[in-house]
Amino acid sequence: xxxxxxxxxxxxxxxxxxxxxxxxxxxxxxxxxxxxxxxxxxxxxxxxxxxxxxxxxxxxxxxxxxxxxxxxxxxxxxxxxxxxxxxxxxxxxxxxxxxxxxxxxxxxxxxxxxxxxxxxxxxxxxxxxxxxxxxxxxxxxxxxxxxxxxxxxxxxxxxxxxxxxxxxxxxxxxxxxxxxxxxxxxxxxxxxxxxxxxxxxxxxxxxxxxxxxxxxxxxxxxxxxxxxxxxxxxxxxxxxxxxxxxxxxxxxxxxxxxxxxxxxxxxxxxxxxxxxxxxxxxxxxxxxxxxxxxxxxxxxxxxxxxxxxxxxxxxxxxxxxxxxxxxxxxxxxxxxxxxxxxxxxxxxxxxxxxxxxxxxxxxxxxxxxxxxxxxxxxxxxxxxxxxxxxxxxxxxxxxxxxxxxxxxxxxxxxxxxxxxxxxxxxxxxxxxxxxxxxxxxxxxxxxxxxxxxxxxxxxxxxxxxxxxxxxxxxxxxxxxxxxxxxxxxxxxxxxxxxxxxxxxxxxxxxxxxxxxxxxxxxxxxxxxxxxxxxxxxxxxxx
Ligand code: GLN
Numbered sequence: 399x400x401x402x403x404x405x406x407x408x409x410x411x412x413x414x415x416x417x418x419x420x421x422x423x424x425x426x427x428x429x430x431x432x433x434x435x436x437x438x439x440x441x442x443x444x445x446x447x448x449x450x451x452x453x454x455x456x457x458x459x460x461x462x463x464x465x466x467x468x469x470x471x472x473x474x475x476x477x478x479x480x481x482x483x484x485x486x487x488x489x490x491x492x493x494x495x496x497x498x499x500x501x502x503x504x505x506x507x508x509x510x511x512x513x514x515x516x517x518x519x520x521x522x523x524x525x526x527x528x529x530x531x532x533x534x535x536x537x538x539x540x541x542x543x544x545x546x547x548x549x550x551x552x553x554x555x556x557x558x559x560x561x562x563x564x565x566x567x568x569x570x571x572x573x574x575x576x577x578x579x580x581x582x583x584x585x586x587x588x589x590x591x592x593x594x595x596x597x598x599x600x601x602x603x604x605x606x607x608x609x610x611x612x613x614x615x616x617x618x619x620x621x622x623x624x625x626x627x628x629x630x631x632x633x634x635x636x637x638x639x640x641x642x643x644x645x646x647x648x649x650x651x652x653x654x655x656x657x658x659x660x661x662x663x664x665x666x667x668x669x670x671x672x673x674x675x676x677x678x679x680x681x682x683x684x685x686x687x688x689x690x691x692x693x694x695x696x697x698x699x700x701x702x703x704x705x706x707x708x709x710x711x712x713x714x715x716x717x718x719x720x721x722x723x724x725x726x727x728x729x730x731x732x733x734x735x736x737x738x739x740x741x742x743x744x745x746x747x748x749x750x751x752x753x754x755x756x757x758x759x760x761x762x763x764x765x766x767x768x769x770x771x772x773x774x775x776x777x778x779x780x781x782x783x784x785x786x787x788x789x790x791x792x793x794x795x796x797x798x799x800x801x802x803x804x805x806x807x808x809x810x811x812x813x814x815x816x817x818x819x820x821x822x823x824x825x826x827x828x829x830x831x832x833x834x835x836x837x838x839x840x841x842x843x844x845x846x847x848x849x850x851x852x853x854x855x856x857x858x859x860x861x862x863x864x865x866x867x868x869x870x871x872x873x874x875x876x877x878x879x880x881x882x883x884x885x886x887x888x889x890x891x892x893x894x895x896x897x898x899x900x901x902x903x904x905x906x907x908x909x910x911x912x913x914x915x916x917x918x919x920x921x922x923x924x925x926x927x928x929x930x931x932x933x934x935x936x937x938x939x940x
Contacts, residue, residue: 400528401535401567401663404556406602407543408574408593413610414646415573416469418637419539420476421647422571424675425656426535427477428647429667434531435473436485436524437466439541440548444490447828455702459855459907460485463831469539471706475910476647484526489548492519512551520555521562534665544572544596557601566664572597572604573637576611576619585611587622594627605662606633606655614638633658644679644911648672678716678911686721689926692743694763696756698726707749707777710909714918720926729759734766745773745925748780750857750904754803761787768898773924775917776900778858781890782812784900785862785870788892792873802860811870813863829856833881835888835903841878842899843889846920852879854888854903862887862902897924 403422407415416437423433439446446454447465458471464483474481496519500510528536540556542549560568574590590609597604607629609615615636624631635653640646650656651672660667691711697703708724715722725739734740746767748760760780764787767774776784782800789798789811800812835852837844864885867877879889879901892898901917909915 399563399567400525400533401569401665402524402528402559402563403535403537403569403571403659403663404559405537405539405571405573406553406556406597406604407540408572408597409543409577409589410575411543413573413575414637414643415539415541416472417476417643417646418571418573418608418650419469419537420472421650422655422659423473423477423479423537424647425651425670425672426659426665426667428651428672428675429656429660429665429670431535431660431665431667432531432533433477433535433537434479434485434527434533435470435477435481435537435539436487436527437469437473437539437541438520438552439467439486439488440546440552441488441541442490442493442548443488444494445486445488451697451703452700455700456705457857458706459830459857459904461832461853461855463855465830465857467541468702468705469541471709471907472643473537474907475709476644478910478912479531482530484523484530487520487523489551492516492523492551495519513554516551517555517558520552521559524555524559535663544593544600550600553597553600553602566662569606569659569663570597570602570604571606571608573608573610576609576613576615578611578613585613585615585619587619587626590623591626604629606635606658608635608637608650608655610637610639612639630658642679642682644675644682648676648679674912681719682712682716682911686715686719688723689715689718689720689745689922690723690725690743690930691745691747691922691925692725692727692740692763693747693749694727694729694732694760695749695751696729697751698728701726704749706904706906706909707747709911710906710915710918711747711922713909713911713914714922716911717914717919718922718926720922722922727763729756729763732759732762734762740766742930743772744928744930745775745921747775747921748777748783749906750778750780752779752802757783757803761790764788765791768892768895771896771928773897773921773928774895774900775921777906778856778902778904781862781900781902782860784892784898785811785875785890788873788875789866789870792870800860809866811863811866812860814859815861828859829861831855833888833903835879835901836882836884837889838876838878838880841876841889842891842897842920843878843901843917846899846916848916852916854901854905855907856903858902862890896928897921 456468466486576585620634711722760783798809799807877887
């Protein structure tokens with residue numbers, strides 16, 4: 399039978415609840431306790447797939463094709479697990495399901511209420527993660543902060559879980575923030591006390607209080623929190639802002655959280671072994687020679703929109719004993735003049751995206767990379783951009799595009815497949831989740847992967863248009879990764895370029911600190927050899 403750890407948030411959001419949940423998963427795993435994780439998002443959207451990255455950050459895609467919260471990326475990267483759609487629950491999903499049951503007549507004339515119908519549906523979804531994963535412990539992070547209106551049914555459901563599952567099988571961790579007052583040079587505990595009171599009002603007494611702060615937390619402060627919030631002093635866990643997020647499991651372990659959880663939940667656990675993790679963090683914190691990458695996108699002011707890309711770059715750089723420095727370049731204001739930032743980068747990456755805004759800037763960046771022989775990695779939209787730019791050069795016209803951006807273009811090199819036409823819904827109607835990709839021997843992509851078939855995660859509607867494949871291949875582009883039937887171009891690369899490789903999928907979701915992704919390795923490997931001025935040669939394509 400699985401045991402459950404519930405994380406709630408207090409005081410303010412964005413204090414690292416997701417990283418904490420992921421880190422707790424890592425410290426349990428390092429004791430040979432198997433773990434799965436679930437994120438509860440109380441908003442009414444069915445999934446974040448229809449939300450703008452400016453509202454919600456990156457949409458993380460699971461192997462089974464769910465469009466989920468970016469916290470699932472932390473869980474996968476920290477714990478080394480592959481999660482499923484069951485790991486992200488929203489109010490939208492819960493209410494849709496309860497209402498569908500009501501319409502079917504499943505409730506036999508009953509009145510449908512938040513308690514018990516909605517809370518039962520929530521508990522069913524929490525237990526589903528335990529059933530699917532067979533994990534010893536399921537960590538459930540409740541998004542938002544205590545007191546949010548949408549969060550109430552979820553808090554009520556997790557309150558009921560302690561009674562349902564038994565006291566030894568459920569643990570509540572409340573993550574709060576201790577503000578620092580400069581004038582008096584002190585950390586304040588009052589907001590934490592208030593938020594614990596709010597939690598108690600709902601019927602939840604936290605077992606652990608995780609206190610995020612930007613300053614060291616004194617014994618006195620811990621005593622105070624322990625007294626006012628009625629938790630053991632050893633369960634007041636400080637979480638002081640660290641240099642890297644990957645250090646958090648080490649900090650929580652040092653603070654004794656691993657042992658506390660094991661004892662309180664009476665878990666069968668091995669000795670904690672975080673040696674590998676500790677070594678990687680030490681390597682990460684050692685100053686290293688930088689490799690500078692230009693990331694060209696339209697949400698560069700909001701780096702959460704490209705979270706997994708940033709992490710994947712960092713993982714690959716670490717494997718080469720380098721530190722990645724990212725120049726965030728706004729595609730709407732791209733400057734390719736002699737002083738432009740683009741001229742100072744050793745590699746260019748164009749990540750995924752939707753809609754026309756910023757597209758022409760990305761095309762300029764791809765042209766710059768091609769002509770100046772700067773390594774380029776295109777991710778999903780970034781591949782479509784590379785193809786459009788190359789085809790504009792081959793066909794000697796600007797009238798080449800994806801039909802996503804120009805429905806009437808003369809050369810629709812990126813287009814919908816005939817079977818996709820007629821889709822009129824926006825949510826969940828893309829090519830989503832893992833698909834196999836056969837690597838074409840002798841290509842840069844095959845060299846990077848050194849295997850025959852890769853399994854990668856997709857999230858897009860538009861595809862490479864095969865009507866132009868032969869012409870573009872003859873002009874110097876290679877389809878180096880293909881679907882098993884050979885019909886879908888999954889990876890494209892340029893022959894006469896040091897490293898210009900793009901993929902229709904999102905490799906960033908599969909990269910780990912201890913297992914960087916092959917395409918990011920290939921890209922950083924080429925970029926670190928590049929002089930910032932770039933080789934000033936143009937390719938003979940015209
Ligand atoms: N907008 C493009 C498409 O739908 C690319 C999507 C993406 O980059 N994830 O095909």
